[in-house]
Amino acid sequence: MATALDEAFAKAKKDDRCALIGYVVAGDPDMETSRAVIDAVVEAGVDIVELGIPYGDPLADGPTIAAGSQRAIASGATIDGVMRLVGQTKAPVLLFTYINPILQYGLEKFAMGAKRYGAVGVIIPDVPLEELDPIREVIRKNGLIMPMLVSPTTPDERMRKIASDSEGFTYLVSRLGVTGAKDAPDTSAVRAQLEKLRKMTGRPIAAGFGISKAPHIVAVRDYADGVIVGSAIVDAYASAKGAPNAAAAATRLVRLLRLACKRAPAAAASAT
Amino acid sequence: MHKPDERGYFGEFGGRWVPEVLVKPLADVEAAMSEAFADPSFWDEFHGLLSEYVGRPSPITTAKRFAQPRSATIVFKREDLNHTGAHKVNNTIGQALLAKRMGKTHLIAETGAGQHGVAVATIGAKLGLPVDVYMGAVDVERQALNVYVMRLLGATVHEVTGGTQTLKDATNEAFRVWASQCDDTFYVIGSVVGAHPYPFMVREFQRIIGDEVRVQCQGKFGRLPSDIIACVGGGSNAMGIFTAFIDDRNVNLWGVEAAGKGLNTPENAAALAAGSIGVLHGSRSYLLQTNEGQVRPTHSVSAGLDYPGVGPEHAFLKDSGRAKYVAVTDAEAIAAFKACASMEGIIPALESAHALAYAEKLAKERGEEALIVVNLSGRGDKDVTQIEKAEAEAMFTEAVPA
Numbered sequence: 202m203a204t205a206l207d208e209a210f211a212k213a214k215k216d217d218r219c220a221l222i223g224y225v226v227a228g229d230p231d232m233e234t235s236r237a238v239i240d241a242v243v244e245a246g247v248d249i250v251e252l253g254i255p256y257g258d259p260l261a262d263g264p265t266i267a268a269g270s271q272r273a274i275a276s277g278a279t280i281d282g283v284m285r286l287v288g289q290t291k292a293p294v295l296l297f298t299y300i301n302p303i304l305q306y307g308l309e310k311f312a313m314g315a316k317r318y319g320a321v322g323v324i325i326p327d328v329p330l331e332e333l334d335p336i337r338e339v340i341r342k343n344g345l346i347m348p349m350l351v352s353p354t355t356p357d358e359r360m361r362k363i364a365s366d367s368e369g370f371t372y373l374v375s376r377l378g379v380t381g382a383k384d385a386p387d388t389s390a391v392r393a394q395l396e397k398l399r400k401m402t403g404r405p406i407a408a409g410f411g412i413s414k415a416p417h418i419v420a421v422r423d424y425a426d427g428v429i430v431g432s433a434i435v436d437a438y439a440s441a442k443g444a445p446n447a448a449a450a451a452t453r454l455v456r457l458l459r460l461a462c463k464r465a466p467a468a469a470a471s472a473t
Numbered sequence: 474m475h476k477p478d479e480r481g482y483f484g485e486f487g488g489r490w491v492p493e494v495l496v497k498p499l500a501d502v503e504a505a506m507s508e509a510f511a512d513p514s515f516w517d518e519f520h521g522l523l524s525e526y527v528g529r530p531s532p533i534t535t536a537k538r539f540a541q542p543r544s545a546t547i548v549f550k551r552e553d554l555n556h557t558g559a560h561k562v563n564n565t566i567g568q569a570l571l572a573k574r575m576g577k578t579h580l581i582a583e584t585g586a587g588q589h590g591v592a593v594a595t596i597g598a599k600l601g602l603p604v605d606v607y608m609g610a611v612d613v614e615r616q617a618l619n620v621y622v623m624r625l626l627g628a629t630v631h632e633v634t635g636g637t638q639t640l641k642d643a644t645n646e647a648f649r650v651w652a653s654q655c656d657d658t659f660y661v662i663g664s665v666v667g668a669h670p671y672p673f674m675v676r677e678f679q680r681i682i683g684d685e686v687r688v689q690c691q692g693k694f695g696r697l698p699s700d701i702i703a704c705v706g707g708g709s710n711a712m713g714i715f716t717a718f719i720d721d722r723n724v725n726l727w728g729v730e731a732a733g734k735g736l737n738t739p740e741n742a743a744a745l746a747a748g749s750i751g752v753l754h755g756s757r758s759y760l761l762q763t764n765e766g767q768v769r770p771t772h773s774v775s776a777g778l779d780y781p782g783v784g785p786e787h788a789f790l791k792d793s794g795r796a797k798y799v800a801v802t803d804a805e806a807i808a809a810f811k812a813c814a815s816m817e818g819i820i821p822a823l824e825s826a827h828a829l830a831y832a833e834k835l836a837k838e839r840g841e842e843a844l845i846v847v848n849l850s851g852r853g854d855k856d857v858t859q860i861e862k863a864e865a866e867a868m869f870t871e872a873v874p875a
Contacts, residue, residue, distance in 0.1 A: 256766070256767065257636060257767045257768055258636070258641065258642075258645050258753065258754075258768050259645075260491065260492055260495075260645060260648050260649065260652075260754075260755075261492040261494075261652075263649065264635065267635055267636075267645075268635070271635070271636070274767060279765055280765060299752075300490055300752050301751045301752045301753065301760075301762070301766045301768075302765060302766030302767070303766070304751060304752065304766065305749075305751060305762060305763075305764065305765065305766030306765070306766060326492045326493070327490045327491055327492055327752070327755070328490065329489065329490075329491060329492075329493055329496050330496075331480055331488070331489055331496075332488055332489065332490055349493075350492070350493045351493060352492070352493045352494035353494070354493075354494050354495075354496070354497040354498060354655060355493060355496070355497065356497060359496075359497075363493070374493065374494060376653075377494060377652060377653045377654070377655065377656070378494070378649070378652045378653030378654075379492075379649045379652055379653065
């Protein structure tokens with residue numbers, strides 16, 4: 202069954218570009234601004250929205266997203282509130298959060314709610330292969346997918362297994378460490394990882410963590426089916442005051458990023 | 474030996490709930506640990522350092538005045554007499570030796586009260602390994618002496634300003650740093666918490682406490698204790714003293730959590746008494762959290778107990794009924810702290826004072842045949858300023874009518 206996610210990757214491929222996946226912390230700094238920012242990033246060219254359900258102790262996230270989550274929690278963001286944001290978003294939405302808020306909310310209730318509001322799937326970074334099966338069973342039963350992450354520390358055999366188990370796409374973590382725009386990724390290493398992963402899976406591959414600027418996207422766009430930009434978007438809207446300014450700041454950044462996703466004609470011809 | 478299953482679970486508690494980037498580093502630690510644990514030369518080196526450098530075995534002391542006028546015999550296990558002043562050093566020596574064995578060149582650690590940070594800084598200096606310690610800004614302020622000591626020992630102390638600025642956030646930061654430096658860095662976790670294999674590994678390095686108590690009680694009293702009491706934050710000193718007695722059903726095991734300003738207030742740090750099951754720092758255990766699954770801010774007068782989670786093996790021991798968990802308030806701990814100082818000439822860590830406070834209660838209920846061992850997990854020099862401050866605040870409160 203083709204999901205809205207498959208269609209987004211297919212459309213990007215047809216346009217000779219890698220798909221742009223934009224991460225936003227839901228409810229950051231408040232629900233009104235968040236709604237405006239999400240509309241803005243979709244309007245400006247994000248193909249897929251990765252919507253972060255704020256969690257106060259995010260082990261996979263750096264200071265930018267951790268601070269965004271704290272702001273959202275402080276302004277009263279709830280999982281129910283995030284679900285309503287999903288329902289109002291005009292691009293495919295992948296939820297991104299940690300296992301504890303989901304378990305406390307109730308896994309089944311979470312999956313049912315996410316599906317009802319129109320989410321495509323959920324990424325849970327602290328559920329590795331070893332803990333996956335019982336969680337994924339419930340997610341799947343409710344018609345959602347679970348993309349999984351591979352990282353620079355993942356051994357080849359494990360990478361093959363994750364790529365085979367991952368649904369929708371495989372999320373390649375571009376560098377050692379956590380999310381954040383502070384340090385640039387080693388794009389040649391990312392390309393090598395993408396090439397390796399490409400031999401292991403026929404599904405799309407998207408690269409994230411540290412991908413924050415147009416040049417990073419230009420360096421990997423011919424190798425990846427998608428790129429994921431998070432902290433840079435959060436930085437952009439977080440420094441703007443008020444919903445209209447936050448939306449405008451996010452729009453400016455996303456337009457630039459989207460332009461960078463377009464492959465050069467020669468490369469596009471040979472892209473996967 | 475009670476071991477977790479192959480996925481690191483004690484019953485339904487434990488596991489390895491971590492981002493993918495940390496899976497391989499944890500598997501590497503597990504493999505190195507298994508190999509080292511099977512190698513007598515590793516244990517020879519470990520026990521050699523505990524003997525020559527730490528000063529083990531730590532003695533037991535009968536607390537004749539603290540116990541009075543109660544009739545039960547109360548015995549202190551004197552982890553406060555270890556080099557660096559707490560049980561923490563046992564575990565850090567074990568992990569630092571493992572780090573060297575793995576070829577790691579750098580140690581990182583989180584710390585709350587600072588005792589674990591001091592212990593890692595100490596063993597880093599001894600073995601020539603650079604050390605970075607992550608500590609919440611609130612704890613940096615309330616444990617200034619230990620911060621100075623860590624720096625004196627050559628460690629770099631990083632003040633963590635995110636979240637509640639206490640041990641929980643220091644732990645988050647250490648995990649994040651480890652994710653970016655796992656090639657050459659070993660993360661020395663300070664308690665029986667975190668993802669597998671840490672809860673098991675730390676327990677095995679701390680079990681020396683209970684192993685010694687067993688021999689010492691049999692030697693001095695000709696019998697095993699009736700009750701063992703230890704404070705529980707993450708729970709390493711408690712697991713360290715409990716482990717040797719798990720199969721002795723006649724030995725009652727008591728874990729004492731921090732009730733802070735009361736279990737009926739939000740200002741406590743009693744994960745087992747007031748928490749629910751969740752996932753924090755890579756393992757499934759009891760946790761203080763909101764209905765939305767956000768980790769709740771905690772409070773304890775003792776920085777070392779000011780942690781919203783607890784080691785997964787404690788969760789297992791609680792649910793299986795093998796150990797009982799109780800909680801005492803800040804005020805009760807402070808009173809026990811002072812009583813121990815003035816009646817026994819021992820200034821205990823505020824953490825240990827929680828165990829002492831419960832020992833006083835338990836001694837009232839037990840007859841003279843009872844032999845109660847309290848794990849005096851550390852010394853209280855670091856807490857003297859905190860006590861002074863608490864007393865000054867209390868005096869101020871008393872002086873100003875409501």
